[in-house]
Amino acid sequence: MPRVAQTTLTQHILHNQPQRFRGALSTLITQIGVAAKMIAAQVRRAGIIEVWGETGEVNVQGEEVQRLDRIANDTFISVLEQSGCVAAMASEEEDDWLRVPAALAGDYLVVFDPLDGSSNIDVSASIGTIFGVYACPSRPERLEDVLRPGRDMVAAGYVIYGSSTVFVYADGERVDCFTLDPVVGEFFLSRPNLRIPDTLAMVSANELNEPYWPAWTRGLMGELKERNRARRALTGRHMGSLVADFHRNLIKGGVFLYPVDSHNKRGKLRLLYECNPLAFIARAAGGADTWGEGSVLDLAPEHLHQRTGFVVGVAEAVARAEDWYARERRGELAPLAPPAAPRGER
Numbered sequence: 121m122p123r124v125a126q127t128t129l130t131q132h133i134l135h136n137q138p139q140r141f142r143g144a145l146s147t148l149i150t151q152i153g154v155a156a157k158m159i160a161a162q163v164r165r166a167g168i169i170e171v172w173g174e175t176g177e178v179n180v181q182g183e184e185v186q187r188l189d190r191i192a193n194d195t196f197i198s199v200l201e202q203s204g205c206v207a208a209m210a211s212e213e214e215d216d217w218l219r220v221p222a223a224l225a226g227d228y229l230v231v232f233d234p235l236d237g238s239s240n241i242d243v244s245a246s247i248g249t250i251f252g253v254y255a256c257p258s259r260p261e262r263l264e265d266v267l268r269p270g271r272d273m274v275a276a277g278y279v280i281y282g283s284s285t286v287f288v289y290a291d292g293e294r295v296d297c298f299t300l301d302p303v304v305g306e307f308f309l310s311r312p313n314l315r316i317p318d319t320l321a322m323v324s325a326n327e328l329n330e331p332y333w334p335a336w337t338r339g340l341m342g343e344l345k346e347r348n349r350a351r352r353a354l355t356g357r358h359m360g361s362l363v364a365d366f367h368r369n370l371i372k373g374g375v376f377l378y379p380v381d382s383h384n385k386r387g388k389l390r391l392l393y394e395c396n397p398l399a400f401i402a403r404a405a406g407g408a409d410t411w412g413e414g415s416v417l418d419l420a421p422e423h424l425h426q427r428t429g430f431v432v433g434v435a436e437a438v439a440r441a442e443d444w445y446a447r448e449r450r451g452e453l454a455p456l457a458p459p460a461a462p463r464g465e466r
């Protein structure tokens with residue numbers, strides 16, 4: 121069978137991207153592609169080599185660190201450090217931000233979730249890596265230099281280790297998707313200029329959290345389900361891997377939501393390295409995002425591992441979420457008496 125497109129990731133960056141993508145930023149993106157291939161190689165052998173299971177460590181978020189979390193984190197850090205393009209990094213798996221030694225330091229700051237969807241590792245379901253890139257011309261000295269609003273990003277992307285390995289990145293204007301040919305060992309352009317559909321086709325949420333949801337989320341979900349009463353127009357799809365749920369929704373036209381609720385009182389998902397990059401990509405593809413009253417990209421982060429409520433995907437559905445949120449703020453929705461959180465607040 122002929123290949124869909126012959127353009128490699130490196131060729132695409134060099135030939136088709138705006139001027140600002142040339143030079144160090146194009147080197148950085150291709151190096152992230154190298155890290156993605158190295159992690160993909162480990163993921164593909166999960167179950168054969170010893171990468172399943174927990175390390176026995178608990179990260180700063182209070183979560184069990186899986187072996188693949190650790191492998192992906194170490195791979196990403198070492199490739200970024202050696203690339204000569206990066207001044208500082210922040211990772212889900214590192215308590216503190218990391219400063220690259222002066223001899224290797226470059227001009228970019230990279231925030232990343234090295235392995236998203238860790239609960240899916242041991243069951244061979246899709247997992248991924250999420251990253252965001254900021255220009256960082258002066259050497260970062262303090263945490264405040266790393267806590268930047270998502271709006272400042274110059275690029276963002278993700279990798280999915282699924283039925284195939286895909287690399288998606290956005291430069292703020294367009295989104296391109298590449299698929300790894302495992303025989304050749306290269307990413308080839310497979311979905312150029314990805315645009316999210318305007319019509320909502322699927323909804324992704326952990327519906328078992330409904331007892332903890334605020335009134336606006338129940339209102340929104342009720343409205344979306346009501347659309348199916350006359351004719352089945354929507355379907356529910358939820359994998360529990362944010363990045364894989366996002367990728368499917370980007371291609372098929374979906375909305376993902378994980379609101380602040382009475383159990384996760386600050387939200388579950390992390391602003392810097394989960395929500396911001398995906399919001400940036402969604403917007404570059406013609407979609408939208410909100411924390412309730414605006415894009416997460418406009419939030420000023422106060423902590424490295426800060427959490428937020430998050431709705432992302434088809435613009436029309438995100439607008440409906442903001443409408444329901446505003447109705448709750450205006451006191452138009454009956455307040456709910458949520459059950460006491462039995463597992464304690466996160």
Ligand code: AHG
Pocket residue numbers: 183212233235236237238239326360361362363388
């Ligand atoms: P991570 O594996 O990086 O810790 O992230 C897991 C996140 C996200 O991928 C997913 O959407 C969400 O946690 C699922 O949370 P629930 O199990 O509470 O639904």
Ligand code: MN
Pocket residue numbers: 233235236237362394
């Ligand atoms: Mn994650």
Ligand code: MN
Pocket residue numbers: 189212233234235236237238
């Ligand atoms: Mn993770």
